[in-house]
Amino acid sequence: MLTFPNAKINIGLHITEKRTDGFHNLESCFYPVGWCDALEILPAQELSFHNSGIPIPGDSQNNLCLKAYYLLKKDFDIPPVWIHLHKVVPIGAGLGGGSADGAFTITTLNKLFSLKLTTEQMQQYARQLGSDCAFFVENQPKYCFGKGDEFDEIGIHLKGKYIILVNPNIHISTAEAYTGILPHAAEVDLKEILKQPIAMWKDLVKNDFEKNLLLKYPVIANIKHELYQYGASYASMTGSGSTVFGIFDNTIDLKQAFNKYMIWQGELL
Known part of the structure; x- marks a missing residue:
């Protein structure tokens, strides 16, 4: 069976509280986008995992695809599978790609x-893999809170808008992103703001990670600035970086403008 695990963006991201378990509570809007991996899973005589494309660091036994298999294997008599990612x-x-794969x-x-x-049961398994994983079970725009694994509906309508994602080939670990972060209650009601026209978001919808990371990595700040220069209605770093996205009212091709970086562009659904 062949599937295409897709990425997501964060529209707004506030770190609201340090939890007693070492994690952080946050609030954000997660929105799926069409930048995808390819995942094929077939019944097999023995369990195996293979990967191609972008090299995946670390021991393959720690890959979320295998961890997901073992989670279900504990509770169900499923046979071995051949997995190719x-x-x-x-x-x-900051795109949640690994979470989507799991x-x-x-x-x-x-x-x-x-x-x-059920959806709820699959989400519960996914929560054991990582904070972002449960979102990709339904894979629909959601207001996310808690560790990013609790959801509520959100009135956001971006169908037909055009999005460009630019990744400057900078790997930012979660630990690095959280350095210097001081959790605090959000200054605005994200759910209410996102009901407003997108033109109103620029000065109100913020990603708390930007404050430090845009100073540390000026290239990220430059990409955000350039997206606005090209006419983006809204631009932001997503997640803990380093990818920056711009949302446009109309189709625009910026592959040449950002030809030094990885880029994906397409319509939002």
Whole structure:
């Protein structure tokens, strides 16, 4: 079975509280985008994992696809599988690519072996893989809170808008991103602001990670500035960086303008 785990962007991101378990509470709007990996899972005689495309650092046994398989294997008598992941979405880029791979493994195994898991059950398995993973089970725009694994509906309508994502090939670890972050209550009601026309977002919808990271990596700040120069209605770094996105009212091709970087562009759904 072949699937295409997609990335997401954060529209607004506020770090609101340090938790007693070492994690942070946050609030954000997660929105799926079309930049995708390719994931194929087939029944096999023995379990195996293969990857191509962008090299994945670390021991392959720690890959979220395998971790997702083992999670379900504990509770269901599923056979071994052959997993091939072709990695396209950049790693450590604030796009949730690895989280999507893990979540799509859960949803694919559910279909492949007719496990009949509910959405809520699949989300619960996904939460054990990582904070962003559960979002990709439904894979719909959501207001996210808690560790980023609790959801509420959000009135945001971007269908038909055009998005450009620019990744400057900078890997930012979660630990680096949180250095210097001082959690605080959000100054604005994100859910209410995102109901407003996108032209009003520029000075109100913020990503708390930008304050330090745009100073540390001027190239990220330059990309954001250039996207506005090219006419973006709204531009921001996504997640903990380093990818920056711009949302445009109309189709625009900026591949040449950002030809030094990884770039994806397409319509929002």
